[in-house]
Amino acid sequence: MKKIILVLLLTPLILYAQHSKLNLECKTCHSCDIPTKENPCLGECPREELIRINQKPEEAPRIIKIDRIKETNLYGPSIFDHYAHSDMSIMSGDCRICHHYNPPGNIISCSKCHSPQRKRIDISKPDLKAAYHRLCISCHREWSGEIECISCHKPAGMQEDLTLKSINKKSIHPEIKAPIKKVYNTNFTGGKLVTFYHEEHNKIFGFECSDCHKNESCVKCHATNKSALKQSPAILHSKCNKCHDTEDKKSCNLCHSNVEKPVFNHKQRTGFDISKFHSELKCSRCHVTKGKYTGLKKECKNCHGIWTTDNFDHKVTGLILDETHVEFECENCHTEPTYQERSCNNCHDDKSYPQNKPGKVVKR
Amino acid sequence: MSKQTRRNFIKTAAVAGSVIAGLPKKTDAAPKNILSEDRMGVLVDTTVCVGCRKCEWACKTAHNMPTTPLESYDNREVMKKMRRPDHTSLTVVNEYEFDDYPEFPIDVKVQCMHCDHPACVSACIVGAFSKEENGSVIWDSSKCIGCRYCMVACPFQIPSFEFHKAIQPEIKKCDFCFSRTKEGKLPACVEICPMEALTYGRRKDLIDIARRKIELYPDRYINHIYGETEVGGTAWLYLASRKFEDLQFPKLGNSPAPGVTEAIQHGVFAYFLPPIALYALLGGVMWINKNRKKSEEGEE
CATH class of the missing domain: 3.30.70.20 (Alpha-Beta Plaits)
Known part of the structure; x- marks a missing residue:
């Protein structure tokens, strides 16, 4: 009994702790002064401000049979592939595009706000049937023009097919093949072509799909009429201007050119060759300021700190220093901050690199 | 349409009309026309x-x-x-x-x-x-x-x-x-x-x-x-x-x-003019017919 009382006492505290992260006034959601679990006296759904769901597609059910609405006997329930839809939603606004209201905690069911009955007192929000249909049909209509009931429902009385052919597949959506490069043909007179290396942004610059494809509608890929999707320069620029300055008139030709541009070359652009040791690294490992990639000094200690004989194993360079040389400070041989130069002159008058080596060459 | 034919309507209208015509005040035909607050x-x-x-x-x-x-x-x-x-x-x-x-x-x-x-x-x-x-x-x-x-x-x-x-x-x-x-x-x-x-x-x-x-x-x-x-x-x-x-x-x-529409209708139908005119016309026709019949009979 004591335990129960303790739990009861703590529940509001726990809830408060979750809610407090939201930076909201209690009155935003509750109409009374002391809301209880039994009577939360919730007001109108405040929608977007309150969405707190971060579930992975795998955490939700694979297939959902939507059969709560039975008022008309025209069509059977709809078998909804939740996985496929949630998997794709990452590119277009996440879970919230459907679960548009959810306080912290579990997913609340649609029928909590949307009445299963059409004849009801509060008509300010659509009933459950309409809430479902508005979500489904709006998208499906836009990308395939399909609004027929039978595209989702079997006629009433017919056995529905629960064994979706694709049920064993990870996703019914075919694997998305990201392009290696895309060449945009623009109207900009100073350079019509913009060569966009998609793979580079993805693999080297380390962007996740959803970093750029955030509020994509399904139509982006599924439209029957692609020309309708032609975007304005402002929209196209908005995808790039998080990192590239699209306002600065002087920097237009960084992307715009009359010929296709080659892949980004760090040495050519900045003078610092990264092909030898840093080619596998994501840019953000060194360029830590978020958003814009600012230049760094051409010094190793930008990232590595100051190397000493203790914290640097010279073997990684392909040369094991011999007993004599292993004791020296780095600067004795490498006289400049990129460690590119190898000089023997500090000690030797008659020796020079690479004819003479201060140790054994090994395969890197 | 089923119960009330045009002829019947005119008949009733004639009776009603003659009654109404005698009334001093203009009376509206009274269709149900409710404007409820809770409509x-x-x-x-x-x-x-x-x-x-x-x-x-x-x-x-x-x-x-x-x-x-x-x-x-x-x-x-x-x-x-x-x-x-x-x-x-x-x-x-x-x-x-x-x-x-x-x-x-x-x-x-x-x-x-x-x-x-x-x-x-x-x-x-x-x-x-x-x-x-x-x-x-x-x-x-x-x-x-x-x-x-x-x-x-x-x-x-x-x-x-x-x-x-x-x-x-x-x-x-x-x-x-x-x-x-x-x-x-x-x-x-x-x-x-x-x-x-x-x-x-x-x-x-x-x-x-x-x-x-x-x-x-x-x-x-x-x-x-x-x-x-x-x-x-x-x-x-x-x-x-x-x-x-x-x-x-x-x-x-x-x-x-x-x-x-009401302005037009009330204008046209004011003081029961059309029925009176109609009766005058019908009366005229009847009178002519009657006269013709008489004269035909007379000829025989």
Whole structure:
């Protein structure tokens, strides 16, 4: 009994702790002064401000049979592939595009706000049937023009097919093949072509799909009429201007050119060759300021700190220093901050690199 | 039409007319014309409608009108040309495509608007039309004489006439499912709409909801509730994403339509002039006939 009382006492505290992260006034959601679990006296759904769901597609059910609405006997329930839809939603606004209201905690069911009955007192929000249909049909209509009931429902009385052919597949959506490069043909007179290396942004610059494809509608890929999707320069620029300055008139030709541009070359652009040791690294490992990639000094200690004989194993360079040389400070041989130069002159008058080596060459 | 023939009507009108003519005060024909505070309405959100035409099927089914099976309504070919409600379908959905957003054509359901100050009720000379307490404007077949004044008076050109029928042709128009709502059911179209593009409720509440929608989604809706003030207000209200003229809604003023028709009618029929004139004419004809008969008899 004591335990129960303790739990009861703590529940509001726990809830408060979750809610407090939201930076909201209690009155935003509750109409009374002391809301209880039994009577939360919730007001109108405040929608977007309150969405707190971060579930992975795998955490939700694979297939959902939507059969709560039975008022008309025209069509059977709809078998909804939740996985496929949630998997794709990452590119277009996440879970919230459907679960548009959810306080912290579990997913609340649609029928909590949307009445299963059409004849009801509060008509300010659509009933459950309409809430479902508005979500489904709006998208499906836009990308395939399909609004027929039978595209989702079997006629009433017919056995529905629960064994979706694709049920064993990870996703019914075919694997998305990201392009290696895309060449945009623009109207900009100073350079019509913009060569966009998609793979580079993805693999080297380390962007996740959803970093750029955030509020994509399904139509982006599924439209029957692609020309309708032609975007304005402002929209196209908005995808790039998080990192590239699209306002600065002087920097237009960084992307715009009359010929296709080659892949980004760090040495050519900045003078610092990264092909030898840093080619596998994501840019953000060194360029830590978020958003814009600012230049760094051409010094190793930008990232590595100051190397000493203790914290640097010279073997990684392909040369094991011999007993004599292993004791020296780095600067004795490498006289400049990129460690590119190898000089023997500090000690030797008659020796020079690479004819003479201060140790054994090994395969890197 | 069935019980009251034109001849009977004239007879009764003659008797009644002679009685009324003797009265000093002008008396209105008294059709039921109630404007209840709690009258119902429907809010049509054209940004939600997908043009599935289930409402057309439900309407015909509810009114025992012949219809093709429900599946046949998936065929969108019929939407290629504009249609009007008529005696075969009391409501139709038209689709409008716009070049700036071809993916999303706008669908508009058309039916009787159930005016707050219905011109048909006012124009009907036999009081066959009435505005009921729940907002419906309905028509009584037993009173109608088939004059079709309602068709001319209606600012939305809704009432249609069964011209093809020689016997007992009827006026046909949406009756707001009066018999269904009386039993506490929803209008058939509202009940079937998969998107709830049609919301049935107290007209007052619907206007509040519509206003709130416009306020919340100013990009989605233009700031105009069609039917809120048009011809003095209608029970059916519309929200849209673009100008209503683009969707072939008639551009109407805010004063009630009967204002015009009543002025004409009351002008023409003032002091019971037409019946008196008619009697004078008929009397004249009778008198001539009588004279002719007499003279014929005389000749014999």
